[in-house]
Amino acid sequence: MTETLATATTHAARAHARAQAGTVTDAMPIVPASAWSTPPNGRAATMTWAETVPGGRYASKVLARGTRLRLRDLDGAACAHLLIFRADAPHERLNVADTVKVPWQAYLGLGHPLLSDQGRVLATVVADTSGRHDALCGTTHLAGNTAKYGAGELHSASPAGRELFTVAAAKHDLQPRDLPPSLSFFHGVKVEDDGSLVSTGNAGAGAHVDLLFHLPVIVLIANTAHPLDPNPEFGTTKLEVLAWRAPEELNSLPNDDPEYQRAVLNTEDAWAAATIETENRQ
Amino acid sequence: MTLLAETADLALVPGRVVLDETVPLRAPWSAVVAAGDVLTIVDLHGNQAVDTLIYDAADHTRRYSAAATVTAQQNLFLGTGSVLRDADGEPLMTLVADEVGNHDTVGGACSQESNTLRYGHHTKHQHACVENFLIEGAKWGLGKRDLVSNINFFMNVPVEADGTLGIVDGLSAPGKRLAIRAERDVLVLVSNCPQINNPCNGFDPTPVRMIVTREE
Numbered sequence: 001m002t003e004t005l006a007t008a009t010t011h012a013a014r015a016h017a018r019a020q021a022g023t024v025t026d027a028m029p030i031v032p033a034s035a036w037s038t039p040p041n042g043r044a045a046t047m048t049w050a051e052t053v054p055g056g057r058y059a060s061k062v063l064a065r066g067t068r069l070r071l072r073d074l075d076g077a078a079c080a081h082l083l084i085f086r087a088d089a090p091h092e093r094l095n096v097a098d099t100v101k102v103p104w105q106a107y108l109g110l111g112h113p114l115l116s117d118q119g120r121v122l123a124t125v126v127a128d129t130s131g132r133h134d135a136l137c138g139t140t141h142l143a144g145n146t147a148k149y150g151a152g153e154l155h156s157a158s159p160a161g162r163e164l165f166t167v168a169a170a171k172h173d174l175q176p177r178d179l180p181p182s183l184s185f186f187h188g189v190k191v192e193d194d195g196s197l198v199s200t201g202n203a204g205a206g207a208h209v210d211l212l213f214h215l216p217v218i219v220l221i222a223n224t225a226h227p228l229d230p231n232p233e234f235g236t237t238k239l240e241v242l243a244w245r246a247p248e249e250l251n252s253l254p255n256d257d258p259e260y261q262r263a264v265l266n267t268e269d270a271w272a273a274a275t276i277e278t279e280n281r282q
Numbered sequence: 283m284t285l286l287a288e289t290a291d292l293a294l295v296p297g298r299v300v301l302d303e304t305v306p307l308r309a310p311w312s313a314v315v316a317a318g319d320v321l322t323i324v325d326l327h328g329n330q331a332v333d334t335l336i337y338d339a340a341d342h343t344r345r346y347s348a349a350a351t352v353t354a355q356q357n358l359f360l361g362t363g364s365v366l367r368d369a370d371g372e373p374l375m376t377l378v379a380d381e382v383g384n385h386d387t388v389g390g391a392c393s394q395e396s397n398t399l400r401y402g403h404h405t406k407h408q409h410a411c412v413e414n415f416l417i418e419g420a421k422w423g424l425g426k427r428d429l430v431s432n433i434n435f436f437m438n439v440p441v442e443a444d445g446t447l448g449i450v451d452g453l454s455a456p457g458k459r460l461a462i463r464a465e466r467d468v469l470v471l472v473s474n475c476p477q478i479n480n481p482c483n484g485f486d487p488t489p490v491r492m493i494v495t496r497e498e
Contacts, residue, residue, distance in 0.1 A: 097348075097390020097431045100447060102399045106388070107445035117412075117426070119395030136358065136388065138349020143371045162369060177343045178427050179369075191441040195359035195384070197352060227353045259399045266398060 027054040027238050040070055041244055049243035055236030056157060058164040058222045060171060062087050065271065066247025068126065069211045069219065073186040075237035076205035079226045080185040081139040081161045083169070084114060084122045087216035088274065090174060092116045096181045100135050102259050106191060108133040108183065111255035113263055114211070117180075120267040123211040126254055130207035132188030132200055138181045139165065140227045149234045158234035164222035172218050185209050186239075187226035199228040208240075212249050214267045289493055294379040294461035295320040297495030307487040308409050308476035310418035314339045315464040319496050320378065322461045323435060327488035329452035331437040331475035333391050333411045335429065336366060336374045339467035342424060344368045348387045348431040358441065360385040360433065366462065374468050379461040382454045386434035388441075389449060391415060392477045401479045414473035422469060434475075435460060437482045451481045 007013040029051040030036050036050035048067060053059045055078065063069065071080045086092040095117040100106045102115055109131060114123040139161025145152025152160040154167060165179050186207065188200035223239040225231070253264065289302045300319065304326075305311040315321050323332055338344035347369040352358050354367055361384065364377040377385075391411035398406050415429050436454040441447040476487050 091426055095390065095396075095431075097388065098393075098396045098399075101389050101449075102396055104448050105445050106441050106447045115396075115399075117393065117395070117429075119393070119398050136349070137353045138347065138369075141350060141370050144350075144353075175343075175427075177345075181347070181349050181431050191358055191445075195357045195441075197356050197358060227349075228356070262399045262403070266395070 027052040033243070036242065039244060040242060041246070043244070046244040046246070047242070048245060049241060051241045053221065053223045053239045053241060055238065056159050056224055056234070058168045058220070059241060060168045060218065060220045061243070063213055063217050063219055063243055064245070065213055065216050066245060066250055067213045067243050068246040068249060069213065070208050070242045071185055071221070072206070072208040072240040072242070073130065073202065074205065074240050076202055077235050077237040078223055078239040079187045079229070079236055080239050081165070081222040081224065082183045082185065083165060083179065083220040085172070085174070085218040086116060086122065087218050090172065090218060092118050092120070093180055094122060094183070096135050096183060099183070102263070103257060106135065108135055111260070113255065113260050114183065115263060119263065120270055121214050121260070121263040122217055123213050124253060124255065125209060126212045126249065127208065127210035130186055130203040130209055132203045133183070133185045133209070134187060134189040134226065135183050136191070137184070137189055137197065137227050139184065139222060140224060144227060148232070159224060161222045161224045164224060165220055168220040168222065184226055187229060189228055197228060199226070199230055212246065214250065214264070215271060290495070292324060292459070292491070293320070293322045293493045293495040294459050295322065295463070295495055297497050299493060300496050301492065301494035303492045305472065305474045305490050305492060307474060307489050309474050310414035311472040311474065311492060312418050312422065313470055313492070313494070315468050315470055315494055317464050317466045319494050320461050320463045321470060322459055322493040322495065324491040324493065325436050325454045325458045326456065326491055328456040328458065329436060329454045329481070329484040330488050330490055331477070331482040332435040332490055333473040333475050334433040334435055335415065335471040337469040337471065338368065338374065339469045342422065342428060342469065344370070344372070345428065345430060346374060346433065352387050358387055359383070360387060366433070373465040375462040375464050377460060378463045381458045382436060382460060384438055384453055386437040386439040387431070388447065389434050389437060389439045390431045391429070391473065392475065397479065405479060408478065409476035411473035411475050411477070414476070415471060419471055424471070434482070449480045449482045452484065
């Protein structure tokens with residue numbers, strides 16, 4: 001055993017490297033996702049993403065139209081900052097202003113559309129057991145985290161959301177100027193009458209929020225403390241990210257608002273125009 | 283000379299007038315405002331939303347961030363003393379004088395596309411702020427990816443306790459002004475909002491006046 005772990009030669013180094021595989025941690029991707037032991041819909045074969053993201057880290061993935069994404073705050077102090085781009089046309093992306101203005105609602109919850117800048121719905125919130133989310137404060141920046149925690153760089157123990165997003169975006173050939181304002185889940189903010197922004201904190205361990213995607217998307221997730229997190233110490237905990245195929249759910253959407261219905265119409269119209277194959281939709 | 287004297291009187295912060303332009307109704311506008319100079323915006327006819335984006339004149343990737351701005355002041359509304367920050371939290375401009383208050387940071391710009399959701403597909407070909415931002419931004423090499431949630435000066439967007447928010451009747455009036463001081467050389471990109479389906483312009487878009495003064 002000692003010999004195989006030596007790294008003085010290429011053969012030994014290779015053996016040393018290969019011996020590391022199979023290690024299991026509490027924050028890692030499970031590949032293939034179908035190997036995830038507890039698929040939320042009971043059908044392992046439909047799983048397309050199963051990853052646990054540590055506090056202060058990020059993840060990204062391209063997901064098909066009809067994917068349902070579940071974000072779970074495992075230990076009660078995750079904060080999932082989210083950006084969404086249309087995968088087949090990444091210049092179309094999340095627009096937080098339209099996301100709150102069009103539905104006449106500042107707070108994210110069941111049925112809330114996450115709208116693109118092109119009058120289409122990228123995702124709908126289809127489940128929410130937390131109710132503590134934010135579409136107003138965006139994410140953290142280097143100077144802010146440095147002032148608050150002593151460090152905010154990507155390599156630090158308290159990385160700013162903007163640093164994490166910069167790298168996540170770069171992996172999809174998107175630049176910092178491509179980063180629009182973001183949403184965040186699991187740390188609430190309330191607006192007082194005078195406009196004051198007040199943290200309402202976290203809903204506790206185990207809460208989840210589910211998004212259903214109406215178009216193919218690039219999803220960027222940064223799991224780092226909310227800018228108004230009152231905790232002076234960086235204490236962001238693990239985020240569980242699961243996704244599975246659920247295209248049939250596009251036929252039963254949880255929102256009857258006329259603005260939402262028109263957003264869905266616009267989205268279906270654009271998708272139909274951009275695709276030749278007939279979909280397996282009723 | 284008389285005109286200049288009048289302009290100087292209209293500026294909220296005294297100084298030598300280096301720019302005085304009227305933005306026609308529905309039109310875009312842009313200018314570089316030098317560090318230390320003050321831009322006074324005059325809501326000539328009252329309740330005219332002035333959609334505004336700000337960029338570092340030397341590096342357009344450093345741009346106004348609604349999130350960084352409202353988070354730093356822990357308040358959603360802009361008023362006297364509000365520092366308009368970039369995404370790294372650094373000041374771009376400061377609202378040094380304001381005769382109205384409660385300027386909006388949330389509503390963003392109207393677009394042809396979002397108008398179809400908000401008011402119906404018959405509004406698709408009406409004028410909209412994003413069109414203005416794109417055509418005016420193109421003069422400076424700015425494109426769609428450079429547009430983010432903008433400031434809406436003179437626009438009133440309250441948020442109710444249950445999260446309901448919306449554009450309601452404005453707090454401004456004919457001749458009301460505000461003044462923003464450049465903390466570095468900045469490019470100010472404006473859409474004099476052409477929206478006709480909500481009260482952000484009192485359902486009647488009108489011109490606004492832009493005056494830049496420099497300390498003497």
